[in-house]
Amino acid sequence: MSSQPVQSRRIRHSLRNQICAVLISAILPYLVRLLFIDQQQQDFTGLHVTLVAAICGGLASVFSLRNLIRYPGTEAVSSILSITSLIYGAIAATFLFGRIDYVRAVLIGNYLLCVSLLFTEQVAGSARRQMRIAILEQGTARRFAASNIAWITVSDPAEPIIDVDAVTVDLRADLSDSWERRITELALVGVPVYHIKHLRESLTGMVELEHLAETSYGTLAPPYLYILCKRIIDTLIAGLILLIAFPIMIAVAVIIRMDSPGPAIFRQTRIGFRGRPFVVQKFRTMHVASSDPDSRSAAMTQTDDVRITRIGRFLRKTRIDELPQLINILRGEMSLIGPRPEAAVLSAWYEKEIPFYRYRHIVMPGVTGWAQINQGHVTNVEDVTTKLHYDFYYIRHLSPWIDMLIVLRTIMTMISGYGAK
Numbered sequence: 001m002s003s004q005p006v007q008s009r010r011i012r013h014s015l016r017n018q019i020c021a022v023l024i025s026a027i028l029p030y031l032v033r034l035l036f037i038d039q040q041q042q043d044f045t046g047l048h049v050t051l052v053a054a055i056c057g058g059l060a061s062v063f064s065l066r067n068l069i070r071y072p073g074t075e076a077v078s079s080i081l082s083i084t085s086l087i088y089g090a091i092a093a094t095f096l097f098g099r100i101d102y103v104r105a106v107l108i109g110n111y112l113l114c115v116s117l118l119f120t121e122q123v124a125g126s127a128r129r130q131m132r133i134a135i136l137e138q139g140t141a142r143r144f145a146a147s148n149i150a151w152i153t154v155s156d157p158a159e160p161i162i163d164v165d166a167v168t169v170d171l172r173a174d175l176s177d178s179w180e181r182r183i184t185e186l187a188l189v190g191v192p193v194y195h196i197k198h199l200r201e202s203l204t205g206m207v208e209l210e211h212l213a214e215t216s217y218g219t220l221a222p223p224y225l226y227i228l229c230k231r232i233i234d235t236l237i238a239g240l241i242l243l244i245a246f247p248i249m250i251a252v253a254v255i256i257r258m259d260s261p262g263p264a265i266f267r268q269t270r271i272g273f274r275g276r277p278f279v280v281q282k283f284r285t286m287h288v289a290s291s292d293p294d295s296r297s298a299a300m301t302q303t304d305d306v307r308i309t310r311i312g313r314f315l316r317k318t319r320i321d322e323l324p325q326l327i328n329i330l331r332g333e334m335s336l337i338g339p340r341p342e343a344a345v346l347s348a349w350y351e352k353e354i355p356f357y358r359y360r361h362i363v364m365p366g367v368t369g370w371a372q373i374n375q376g377h378v379t380n381v382e383d384v385t386t387k388l389h390y391d392f393y394y395i396r397h398l399s400p401w402i403d404m405l406i407v408l409r410t411i412m413t414m415i416s417g418y419g420a421k
Contacts, residue, residue: 015062021117022058026051029109046101053102054110057084057091061114080118081401084111119408131165133199136183139173141196146203157182166192168199205374206389207396221362222398230364230403234336238329249323252283252315259311262288265324270341275361277344278333281324285312319414325367337403338366339391350384360391363398370394370402373409 030051061084088111095102134152135141143151154161157178161167167186169175172195175183187193201207253264266284269277286307308316315321328334334341339360342350351357371390375383394402 017121018062018065018118019059021121022055022062022114025110025113025117026054026058028113029106030054032109033103033106047103047106049100050102050106050110053091053095054107054114057087058110058114060087061118065118079401080122081115081404084115084118088114115404116408119404132163134161134164134167135196136167136169136179138175138179139170139196141168141170141173144200144204149203161186161191164191166194168194168196170197171195172197201393204389205370205393206386207392208389222395226398227364230335230337231332234329237336238326241323242326242330245323245326248320249283252320252323255311256284256309260287260309269344270365271344271347271361272333272341273361273364275358278328278331278341280334280341281327283315283321283324285309285315285321319368319410322367329367333365335364335366337368337406338364339369339394340372341365354385354388356392357388360388360395363395368406368410368413370406373406373413 030047033047061080064083064087065079088107092107094100095107130148130150132150132152134154135143136154143153152161152164154167157176167183169179169183171183171193183193256264262284264284266282266286267279268282270280272278287309312321325334329336347357369391370393371387374390375387
């Protein structure tokens with residue numbers, strides 16, 4: 001038998017990209033600061049010390065994360081924010097308690113840029129890097145669709161396993177003694193062994209609930225402290241964006257009124273936090289309907305819907321039509337990030353057809369969310385069930401890292417126009 005982990009070209013390439021990201025994030029704020037510093041000043045010690053600390057902190061973050069690079073899917077980025085924050089927090093504490101001269105703005109800029117670039121590298125890189133994973137088909141462990149995975153099926157414990165990045169198996173299955181010994185041997189020689197259910201969730205970004213289960217915090221509902229922090233951040237960001245975008249919103253409202261008859265703002269009753277109804281506000285992107293706006297057919301948007309106006313198609317693609325929802329955020333009815341709120345008539349229909357549907361209301365609905373960046377807009381029950389699995393994944397793993405990932409992916413979605421109808 002042979003079991004040999006591989007430092008593949010994929011891993012080495014990712015490591016080089018991350019080191020480059022660290023150097024860029026350290027040097028760029030340093031150079032920007034040089035432009036605004038008095039060149040007659042003789043003491044540049046604090047600036048140089050900050051540069052060295054930034055490079056060391058970034059490299060420490062990369063090598064701390066190195067063991068996670070081989071883990072496929074969304075969980076490969078789950079520790080970027082926490083580990084990087086811990087390391088830079090330690091650097092700042094050392095400067096503070098050691099009374100070491102440094103430039104605070106440069107260190108903060110480096111930290112923010114380092115986190116952003118590491119996130120970007122991991123998200124963009126995971127789409128183009130293919131892993132080889134051996135699957136031991138025992139219990140519920142079976143292949144599933146994953147574009148960046150090359151599956152190698154292993155059906156015999158004596159079969160050699162070489163040139164693989166990882167192995168997956170149903171660890172809860174009733175395994176024979178020979179399989180137990182083989183799996184133990186793989187782990188001992190350094191081959192990552194993943195439980196198939198955990199791997200499936202990470203690769204697909206979905207959780208298929210068979211029964212109500214606890215979140216990663218060990219409770220059915222996310223922790224109140226994080227929800228409170230999100231609420232404060234949402235309010236500050238929404239207020240700031242509203243101030244900046246207000247002239248643009250006025251111009252968009254005028255264009256909508258000129259483009260087609262009807263109000264500039266579309267209002268619709270939707271179901272929000274804890275199942276409470278509220279009125280969502282968006283820029284109108286469709287012709288005013290003669291039918292009941294609260295009917296099921298009127299609430300559904302189809303692909304290439306003929307009701308969409310000329311300006312409405314652009315507003316949907318760029319997500320500008322969502323800007324009035326900043327008011328909903330300030331009212332405490334929505335968050336920037338969370339499951340998208342459904343129209344009341346559709347929500348009532350889905351609740352009858354889909355088990356656990358109401359569980360998605362355990363968190364505040366959002367302007368953008370995990371399901372939107374992965375699946376786009378859907379209406380039929382089958383697609384809504386898939387969307388629900390994305391929502392459950394977000395609820396289970398609710399944390400700063402997944403919110404940051406959604407923000408990054410949302411920006412990419414706005415540029416590409418994916419999911420707009």
